[in-house]
Amino acid sequence: MLTSLSIKNYALIDNLQVNFNNGLSIITGETGAGKSILLGGLSLILGKRADLSSLKDATKKCIIEAVFKVSNYNLKALFEAEDFDYEPLTIIRREILPSGKSRAFVNDSPVNLSSLQLLGERLIDIHSQHQTLQLTSNDFQFQIIDALANNNQLLQNYNTDLKTFKTLKSELQELLNFQAEAIKEHDYNTFLLNELVEANLVEGEQQSLEEEYETLNNIEGIKEKLSESYQLLSEEQIGVLTTLTTIKNNLQNISVFSSKYNELFNRVNSSLIDLDDVFSEIDMLQDNLEADPNRLEEVDSKLKTLHNLMQKHVASDVSELIKIKNELEEKVSIAESLDASIEEKQLEIKDKINQLKNISKQISNKRLKVIPQLKEQLQSILHSLGMPNAQFKIDIFYNGETFFANGQDELSFLFSANKGGNFSELKKAASGGELSRIMLAIKSVLSNYIQLPTIMFDEIDTGVSGEISNKMGDIMLQMSKTMQVFSITHLPQIAAKGHSHFKVYKEDVNEVTQTNLVKLNHDERIVEIAQMLGGTEMSSSAIAHAKELLN
Template identity: 50%
Template sequence: MLTSLSIKNFALIEDAHLQLQDQFTIITGETGAGKSILLGALSLLLGKRADLSAIRNPEKKCVVEGAFQIDAYDLHAVFEEHDLDYEPQTIIRREILPSGKSRAFINDTPATLQKLAVLGNRLVDIHSQHDTLFIGDADYQFQVIDALAGNKDELQNYQASYKSYQKLLQQLKELNEAQKEASATYNYNLFLLNELKEVELKEGMQEELEAQYQELNNVEELKENLSAALHHLQQEDIGGISILQEVKNRLNALENYGDQYKSLSERIESVLIEVEDMSVEIERLENKVEADPETLSFVNDKLQQLYSLQKKHHIDSVEELLQLQEELAQKVATSENAEEEISALNDRIAKAKTATQKIAKKIYENRKKVIPQFQTSVEKILTQVGMPDAKLKVALAHTSNFTPKGLDTIEWKLAANKGANFNDIKKAASGGELSRITLAIKSILANYSKLPTIIFDEIDTGVSGDIAQKMAVIMSDMGQEMQVISITHLPQIAAKGNYHFKVYKQTENEITKTNISVLSKNERIEELAEMLGGKEKSASAIAHAKELLN
């Protein structure tokens, strides 16, 4: 429950502090006094975006702080999930700086607005007079029925199963689109792939073929030059080897005349060995080089195939051709294996659909089970608040169409008067009747939601004094289960509160500001009398106020 609310430099409030209690609390004040400012400030603690124009003095920061006693509401998991420090007395603070920057803290730990909203939804339900229209929304109707049905775990399981099912359907859609695209180009891709495979591509093959072509295409020149080189090396008496042999013999004769001569002798011997080895290699190459027109033609054809493929695909190397071959193979495989993949995916989809339908069926059964009692409970409360002939019908249908809420459709229908036809609840009820219906639903939910605090903002709009008094009884009864705060302009409701705050405006030094004070019993009588009869507060109004309060 909300135990205190501190507001500084917000709208017309300079500095206000409320100490709140459990049970049923009333907030009253003249129109324009600033009752809505309290809700605006509280909304900042619940994750609403800050508005720089809400700062009273633009040179100072605005601070709103609320203390919540939460040890009775089993919120440890929420704090752990969002990496927050749990404290039984949790403090939420919001600051708006003059620069416009907004900061939020939960137990002095910086927090995002999303975290404020998640926690706020578990702490406070603010219900304004405009929210009565939500009663006709299917999402809200499901929310109420599911709360009564205890469908929280089933809905979480359904959401997970539903998302998996939708993901598989998306995969099937994408696979079908890819298969359709692949099929359209399958024959052409297969032709290109076979064309590449025919060449038997290997890394480095182009360089090898080009070298082989150069050798085979220049056999005569190679043989002529190798033969001449060998002749110059091996020619008797004047050949290179003979001359080097003679030089070696001359230097060998000088070895005993010093190390420098011995070194020269060793060096020439090394040169002679190298030249003799080269002579053997040249002779081997000369014998190997032979004209081979058939091989030359084969190599040339292979090279022309490579050059043609590179030109065709606008690429420059065998490596790029190999990459293209791999890509084409994948496209061809996609088309050839698509039916098998689609079949396997359809099997998974069928299983996911069955599992999701099973959970949805359980949710439907739980909803269906609580609807009769819900209708009866609402009608009973409506009888207490002046709608004795009102009948509520919850039309729940189980369909084959998946939605985030299950396989069901829902519609609340109302027959407000005896003999009237059932119609959509928003069309069948007036504003005052919607207020009473909303209160009936909220009072029923109070026993299921375990929500610490609910705030009604002028939910009594459009109802008479007698009906307002009956509505006040219901809110007072709700206050036995949870903290209930009602902002009201009707004395019949104000009198039923266990505690009473008054919001009022004061002007000092030509500056208007809003103040809030808790009323004593005598002050409550004065406030109720003013609400009944105006500023004059006649004796009869005072007497009536005392009667209401007692």
């Protein structure tokens, strides 16, 4: 519900501030007084693109602000999805700067126009004779039927399952695409994997193999050097061990005379122990060292294999080869298990299709049940609006195969305005004025079943007679019991039915024309309606008629 509107520096409006109530609000004014300006400012709040030419004073910014009571509109999910701050009293503000830039805010948080448009569609529905294309939309026609059929929960369940179904189909396609690629690569990947498996890769083995290769390849030289070292250590007369033992004994004999000698003794003794270990190690190495041409050839072959594999896979060491082997194992395994995954995904899709068909059939059955009721209600309203021969031919065809956004039905929504006339699509069968009355009838019916946003009827009564306009006013008045309704009208019969009455007028202030909007009291309403009946020269009969209409 729109509770207040403030417009500053927009077109012919200098500074306008007005509060609105619920129920039916009437807006009247002479042609050219600025009703279109008022709607233009309001449309900016709903997300329409701004125009620098709209500024009244090009040196100042234009500010349009509207306050909406949104607690009954179930908008928390939309606010969360669009990252708006939710407030039961929501403030929307648009600013047009002299530079031409435009800014939009919801509860003081900046928002983009697309998000503002989504919110605006849920807050105000501006309807005029020129805005009836929605009527001819198949989606809108389904919304009418589903509102009467109370299909909201079923449609939510259907949309949830449809989203899952589309995700499953996408996942299946990915698996099939992957399988197609995997089949091409499977044989080659298997070949590469077998090469790496046959290589018996072991973390860190390359270094040990290289050391073994160098040992086996230089065994004679190694044996010679070990033997020479052994001799130098073990020679009885001049061997290093013999000499070092003599030094140790000498120092031991004098170690009691000074701590310095004792320290030298300990150091030599420690060296002797280490050297004795070296000697034992050399002795053991000599014993274990044998030429083995077969092992040398085996190690050389393994190293060449490793080097070839590293070059082939652009790897720096064996650990990288092992990592590549693991990746190939995974690819080969996935390729070999894809059939099972695809079959599992296909079963999931089959189950989801059954669920969707079950829900869509329930939706379709409920739609079929309410169509006679919808036709009767619409035709009854249109008959009272001067279209006595109006008839609808509404048929639902259950497709059963294709999943649309709102079920599996196809809809034929045909209309005939004349007795004996052929049924055809609304846009072909109805004139602009007829479409306008059809939209009023539809909105009237919908208001009994769902919470509609604030609706603003912009001169949809143009060209209708007083009797029909009276019925139009009754319909708007009935709608206003459950929602906020505005009617911009030139007809006194409608104007008299409002709970509130606002007048748009122009005035010259300091030789500058301005547009204003003022709420009329009871006496002012009598004058306004009398002028609508008889012009500016009000007769006593016009005033009496105005009072009669208001009463």
